[in-house]
Amino acid sequence: MTDDLAVATSTDSAPRHLAPGDVGLVSPRDFVHAAPFTFKSGQTISGFTLRYETYGRPNATRDNAVLICHALSGDHHCAGWHSPNDKKPGWWNNLIGPGKAVDTNRFFVVCANVLGGCQGSTGPSSINPDTGRPYGIAFPFVTIRDMVRSQKMLLDHLGVTELHGVIGGSMGGMQALLFAIEYPHFTRRVLAMATTGRESAQAIAFNEVGRQAIMQDPAWNHGDYPREGGPRVGLAIARMMAHITYVSDASMDRKFGRKKKETAAGDAYTFDMQFEVESYLRHQGQSFINRFDANSYLYITRALDQFDLAQAYGSLEAAFAPVEADTLVVGFTSDWLFPPEQNRALALALLRAGRRASYAELSTDLGHDSFLLESEQLYTLVRGFLERDQLYTFDYAI
Amino acid sequence: MPLVAKRTVDMEIIGDWVEPSTRVLDLGCGDGALLDYLVQQKKISAVGVDLDFNKITACVRRGLAAYQGDLTQFLRAVPDRHFDRVICSRTVHELANPTEVINEALRVGRTLTVGFVNHGFWKNRVHALLHGRKIRNEVYKTEWFDSRPANPVSVADFESFCAAKNIRIARRAHLAGDWRTPCRTLPNLLAGFALYDLAR
Numbered sequence: 001m002t003d004d005l006a007v008a009t010s011t012d013s014a015p016r017h018l019a020p021g022d023v024g025l026v027s028p029r030d031f032v033h034a035a036p037f038t039f040k041s042g043q044t045i046s047g048f049t050l051r052y053e054t055y056g057r058p059n060a061t062r063d064n065a066v067l068i069c070h071a072l073s074g075d076h077h078c079a080g081w082h083s084p085n086d087k088k089p090g091w092w093n094n095l096i097g098p099g100k101a102v103d104t105n106r107f108f109v110v111c112a113n114v115l116g117g118c119q120g121s122t123g124p125s126s127i128n129p130d131t132g133r134p135y136g137i138a139f140p141f142v143t144i145r146d147m148v149r150s151q152k153m154l155l156d157h158l159g160v161t162e163l164h165g166v167i168g169g170s171m172g173g174m175q176a177l178l179f180a181i182e183y184p185h186f187t188r189r190v191l192a193m194a195t196t197g198r199e200s201a202q203a204i205a206f207n208e209v210g211r212q213a214i215m216q217d218p219a220w221n222h223g224d225y226p227r228e229g230g231p232r233v234g235l236a237i238a239r240m241m242a243h244i245t246y247v248s249d250a251s252m253d254r255k256f257g258r259k260k261k262e263t264a265a266g267d268a269y270t271f272d273m274q275f276e277v278e279s280y281l282r283h284q285g286q287s288f289i290n291r292f293d294a295n296s297y298l299y300i301t302r303a304l305d306q307f308d309l310a311q312a313y314g315s316l317e318a319a320f321a322p323v324e325a326d327t328l329v330v331g332f333t334s335d336w337l338f339p340p341e342q343n344r345a346l347a348l349a350l351l352r353a354g355r356r357a358s359y360a361e362l363s364t365d366l367g368h369d370s371f372l373l374e375s376e377q378l379y380t381l382v383r384g385f386l387e388r389d390q391l392y393t394f395d396y397a398i
Numbered sequence: 399m400p401l402v403a404k405r406t407v408d409m410e411i412i413g414d415w416v417e418p419s420t421r422v423l424d425l426g427c428g429d430g431a432l433l434d435y436l437v438q439q440k441k442i443s444a445v446g447v448d449l450d451f452n453k454i455t456a457c458v459r460r461g462l463a464a465y466q467g468d469l470t471q472f473l474r475a476v477p478d479r480h481f482d483r484v485i486c487s488r489t490v491h492e493l494a495n496p497t498e499v500i501n502e503a504l505r506v507g508r509t510l511t512v513g514f515v516n517h518g519f520w521k522n523r524v525h526a527l528l529h530g531r532k533i534r535n536e537v538y539k540t541e542w543f544d545s546r547p548a549n550p551v552s553v554a555d556f557e558s559f560c561a562a563k564n565i566r567i568a569r570r571a572h573l574a575g576d577w578r579t580p581c582r583t584l585p586n587l588l589a590g591f592a593l594y595d596l597a598r
Contacts, residue, residue, distance in 0.1 A: 328458060347465060348475045351445060356463045360454045377451060384459035392434055392460065394405045 017081040021097045022089070023055045023104055026080035028120060031112070031154045043140030046129055050154050051120025052076045052112035055096060056104035058159070065160040066102055066386065067151065068092065068111040069168030069175035072300055073239075073292060075119035078111040079104075094374050101379035102386065107164060114175075115150040116142035116300055118293035125227065125293040135295075137223035142299050144171070144307045148178045152186075165189035165386055169371035170338065171300070173329075174307050177346070180325040181313075190323075191385055193330040193371040196342040197316055197349070198308040203337055206245050207301040210238030214294045223295050235294040236285030243284045248334045248367035252277060316349035323350065327357040328385045330378070332370035358385075403431050407578050408513050411571050411593055412485060415511060416440050420482035423447070423507060425469050425499070426489030429456035437462070445481075447472050470495060473502035481507040490514045491548050497563070500596075504565065510596040518552030518586040519575060537590075553586040560596065569595035 017024045031050045038044045053076050058064060068078050070091070079096035081089050096102040096109055113121035116139070124139040131138075155163065163186055168176040173195025180187045196203075214220055217234030225231070244252075256277040263273075273279055313319035327350050331343030340361050350357030360381055364370040409432055416422060418440045424433050427446025430453075436442045446457050446464040457464035465472055484507035486499070491514055493499050503510045515537055525533045532542040553572065560567055572581040572589035581589040 326461075326463075344467065348472075351463070351465070352475070352477060352480070356443075357465075358454065358458055358463050359465045359467065360451055360458070361466050362451060377455070381451075381455045381458060384455055388459065388461045391438070392403045392431075394435055394438070395402050 023080035039140040040143045041141040048122035050112045055109040058108040063162040066107040067166040069172035071170035076113040101382040114147040118296040124295035167191040169193040180323045184322045184324040187325045190325045190327045196338040213237040239288040240281040240285040246369045250365040317353045320353040331361045335368045337368040423481045423484045430462045476506040485511045487513040513593045517550035
């Protein structure tokens with residue numbers, strides 16, 4: 001996902017992290033699972049760490065937890081601020097907080113960096129205890145199921161007895177659906193947005209171009225590179241291209257159009273940067289390489305490509321047969337990466353399997369990243385799904 | 399403050415017709431008032447379909463399962479006899495393809511309940527005769543230029559459609575112009591609202 005939708009809002013001179021509805025200053029914690037973990041691939045590691053954040057408090061029965069699952073390039077920091085000087089809050093700060101759509105006055109919100117990630121959770125850039133060096137591509141192949149299983153261990157560790165809800169967009173939506181399939185008694189509500197039961201050939205194709213950009217960069221060196229080095233050119237190009245798939249023709253045109261850089265040379269016959277959009281993409285690529293590991297990018301995109309509910313369980317209906325959760329799938333009209341049809345197909349399969357499922361489709365022109373949109377309509381839907389209004393009583397006097 | 403929804407006579411009649419603990423699909427469910435009533439009265443398992451995002455939100459807030467999308471496309475995705483009953487209440491005059499929707503509804507459900515405003519009601523006829531303009535009253539609230547395209551239907555139209563398509567009318571209820579009192583004679587002229595239970 002892109003990182004420019006969650007814009008900090010400040011009120012006058014009050015510090016942003018003290019604004020009403022903001023969870024304020026938060027710090028990540030580490031969950032250490034000190035026993036061997038076997039991946040779906042059959043490969044094993046001796047233990048793992050998940051970095052996570054929580055907002056709000058668990059209730060007495062510990063059944064008010066809402067798990068937030070992040071997308072490909074997201075992390076555990078989904079709300080609040082790490083320091084008053086942060087440029088931006090957590091990536092879903094507009095949705096999560098006291099009195100917000102995911103109300104931290106009611107819910108105990110948990111968000112973890114996925115297994116295979118690079119923001120503090122165990123992944124290919126972590127040190128392999130057997131060699132004392134980073135795993136690199138010796139790290140086991142990660143699947144969405146491995147991400148879900150490891151997060152379930154974290155929730156068990158936190159004493160969560162039942163998930164009030166699990167919410168995610170894109171890859172986060174895949175995890176949310178899998179929670180309901182793998183842990184039906186544990187998962188009461190699933191809210192999956194801008195997601196799919198399996199990627200189309202086009203989505204796999206984009207991921208493959210990203211991986212090739214990384215792997216064809218000589219600095220990738222078969223995944224063996226120092227922490228501060230690595231295939232920075234390849235990773236930046238992968239990000240530049242992926243970023244285009246997260247937005248839309250209309251939103252890019254509105255933001256940049258054919259605007260030229262002020263510094264652009266008067267001469268058009270040059271390959272120097274000329275258009276605003278070029279400068280923007282280069283910036284996206286550069287800021288990404290400072291926070292993301294190239295090998296993690298390979299692993300997580302591979303996990304996305306391999307995810308196929310219909311193939312794994314025989315059919316989508318068979319996959320959803322055990323689900324007990326109330327499910328809400330939300331598609332976005334301008335999402336051409338995981339388009340509305342793929343979201344609709346999930347809700348229809350859930351209904352055919354006899355499950356309680358809803359489908360809503362929001363008209364936006366922001367593309368795949370629309371799930372991060374600041375939209376009162378979306379907030380009302382999310383809040384309504386999590387909180388459900390009190391029962392209507394019927395006036396029988398006709 | 400308790401949330402209060404108004405029960406209407408057509409809701410009451412449909413409530414009488416619906417068997418308890420059955421699977422019910424509402425085509426054009428709006429904000430889910432009818433389904434909510436049926437869930438509370440008859441413990442049905444409910445699914446609604448509507449085109450509008452805010453209507454779906456209203457259903458979700460009531461704890462109902464609701465699908466945003468086109469009725470025909472939704473019905474095509476549902477297996478035969480998936481529902482015990484399909485309801486098409488106050489929407490049939492807005493369908494672009496009533497024959498297909500009704501056929502599909504009778505495929506996915508054992509019974510189809512249709513409720514509609516009788517366009518053959520005598521006041522409508524008088525209005526048309528006297529004014530020669532689009533009818534405007536409590537039911538038809540908007541001017542022509544503020545109205546969606548509609549395909550008004552009368553009791554006689556509907557019954558001849560059923561006969562032509564070999565659709566069995568299992569039950570019918572006609573309400574007078576007040577939409578409350580039962581109407582027992584000349585329904586095409588005297589009924590304001592009509593309800594039908596259909597089967598193959």
